[in-house]
Amino acid sequence: MANITNTPESAGSNLMARALREAFYAGLVALGLFVLFVGLKTDQNILNELVLVQRWGLLAVFVAIAAVGRFLSVAFIRPYLAERKASKASAGVKEPGFVTRNFSMIAVAILLVYPPIMVAIFGFQGSLKWVDNFGIQILIYVMLAWGLNIVVGLAGLLDLGYVAFYAVGAYSYALLSSYFGLSFWVLLPMAGIFAALWGMILGFPVLRLKGDYLAIVTLAFGEIIRLVLINWTAVTKGTFGISGIAKASVFGIWSFDVSSPNNFAKVFGLPMSSAYYKIFLFYLILALCLLTAFVTIRLRRMPIGRAWEALREDEIACRSLGINTVTTKLTAFATGAMFGGFAGSFFAVRQGFVSPESFVFLESAIILAIVVLGGMGSLIGIAVAATLMIGGTELLREMEFLKHIFGPDFTPELYRMLIFGLAMIIVMVWKPRGFVGSREPTAFLRERKSVSGSFTKEGHG
């Protein structure tokens, strides 16, 4: 474009020359980056001393991948993307199809029939993995992310210590059920209330803080809760955690304990299997998720929800209009924390075991990443992000066939978090506003106009 006299051929050869040059530099940089960390490996010998193992072949592979990747990117992928962008800009806007319009309804319907389908395909034992590791695991993160979404997505308060409330919920259930023998259905609301209380306790000191100051104090709060759980061994049993947590029952009518007389399988005369409990838990967490979504959707239409969103967009304007920012922030923290507490007590019931290991900062980071990757404030986007990120990393556990390609020493699980981290970066660079990026105003005059992304600033706390 810049040089009109260029014929297409010379432009092509220029491009190739540039691609080759950039590939060379990329290889050089990759060599510099990886020479110490990939080329050499520190290993312990029999005397327990560190020795170096040389892996120049692997280093060569890394460098080659970087160079070839750069070459392909400059020579082919970028021109293709530029072309596609140009053609896309000229095309008109498409009407959303049936699936897009009714996405949430279809998703809920699929989730409702998910366990029976899995049982039909894999049998009771085989379905355990799919219902438990995928279904329940993903839904827990969906619920946590929806809970955090109230704080970060709606109220715009950056919370890096959300896992603290999850921990409070889990430990409330674990401790109260093992010390006082209370049932799940009594403790579920109590766990929520406790977590909400802790949300208020965190909320008070941070009312004046903004942005990154808020972020670091919430992070510190999460760490404090975890450290107390580790060190207060008299109550929490420290790093050993609390095991043998009682199972939940179907509203006290049917139990899932094998020894109890009203055991679910016995009452209905079914063969014994642990799958019933998992399927019950699946529907339980699904119900909790739907409750979270319902409350969020309803709250957004209430004055408090409107106040949250106003707070996110502009705190000064919000205060000028007479909105009490203190109660607004506190309710956001408390409501978000309450759902974290619900999820926590569900987590304790599902694992039967809680330890401080489960409530590290990484969990907060994952939940926050899901909220942001999903497009803050969008419930569907967040659910999609949770499914992709958590389901994707769970899938890596199943990649046994990779062992046949890379040899028996290859353990895909080792690469799980590495790939998760890289995926976070790639998705963010690719779609900075998340999967569902366009936010629509909830309050509008006469007609709904979409808000241009550049007009709104989000997450400034």
Add this chain to the structure above:
Amino acid sequence: MEYFVQQLVNGLTLGSIYGLIAIGYTMVYGIIGMVNFAHGDIFMLGGFAALIVYLVLVGLFGGIPIALALFIMILVAMLMTGLWNWVIEKMAYRPLRGSFRLAPLITAIGMSIALSNFIQVTQGPRNKPIPPLVSSVYNVFGISISLKQIIIVVVTAVLLTIFWYIVNHTPLGRAQRATEQDRKMAALLGIDVDKTISITFIMGAALAAVAGTMYLMYYGVIVFTDGFTPGVKAFTAAVLGGIGSLPGAVLGGLMIGLIESLWSAYFTIDYKDVATFSILAIVLIFKPSGILGRPEVEKV
């Protein structure tokens, strides 16, 4: 009294390491307003680079003098992490510049996860112990000061002086401060903003690498998760001092180091991090923009 002074010395050493890392946080925050969460892992990377260089040196020349070895370790680690941070900034943060606030934070968290797991995958998950590099201990008025503590404090002081000079008295420093104040205006006045930001990342990484080498020398062991706790402490230090302020970062680092060692000495070691974080929260309640931070004036 001697016990108290002894703890002060220990706290000062620890605080120097935190201060060196905190400068990286505070500079990057000052210049592009983003919390570089991966900075703690850059520090860990620096420690690992120093470890591997040390092993290479010992393998090639058995009886290399320790002073020379340390010098080469620091130098290579600085170059190495500088290169890493340069590439990271270019690939992961630059495309998101001008995007909304949380986007770079999320990539930084992703980068932090990726870096620590990269080291776990390539170097193995176990602790990496090395024999003590420097072991002499001096006794001054009943207080034992080890040579490594002296090295740490002296190296930190020298680096901070160099650094302070660069930021305040060189064209590069002027470009950095200009970019920090108003990026668009700086660009209009002919400052290469991208280059300045890159250099800031490289400088922060180099200081983190020095901190990593010092950490390796002081504790004699490093593991792939070591980036997190010192990283969070250094971030805490930067915020405590007032994020964006260079003297604040050093002051915050020293404060955190002192709080930690005094608390462990007089109360219980179990709750030292709880104490650190609680003091952070209390300070921020009364001074919401840190000790030396300027209160933000909001223009409407």
